[in-house]
Amino acid sequence: MEELLKWIEYIEDVRQERKVQHLQKDILVIVLFATLANADDWVKIALFAQIYEDYKNRSLKKHLQMIHSSVGALSYLTAS
Numbered sequence: 001m002e003e004l005l006k007w008i009e010y011i012e013d014v015r016q017e018r019k020v021q022h023l024q025k026d027i028l029v030i031v032l033f034a035t036l037a038n039a040d041d042w043v044k045i046a047l048f049a050q051i052y053e054d055y056k057n058r059s060l061k062k063h064l065q066m067i068h069s070s071v072g073a074l075s076y077l078t079a080s
Contacts, residue, residue: 005029 005025013024034048 008025008028030049031045034045037048039045039048
């Protein structure tokens with residue numbers, strides 16, 4: 001995966017910078033994974049991207065809560 005992301009970064013982004021809402025790398029990875037998941041048109045790719053975004057947000061929120069809990073526990077343990 002790391003190697004794939006490195007190769008994707010070599011692709012020149014020719015879009016107008018002020019109009020860019022998403023990183024080209026993110027778009028290409030989502031299109032690749034959606035295609036591998038049998039999304040065969042842009043509507044299905046967009047749906048895949050929405051589901052992925054929801055998953056990523058839930059996962060990130062869960063990780064942040066876990067980190068916050070760990071930091072709190074660590075603070076408590078080191079204060080004793």
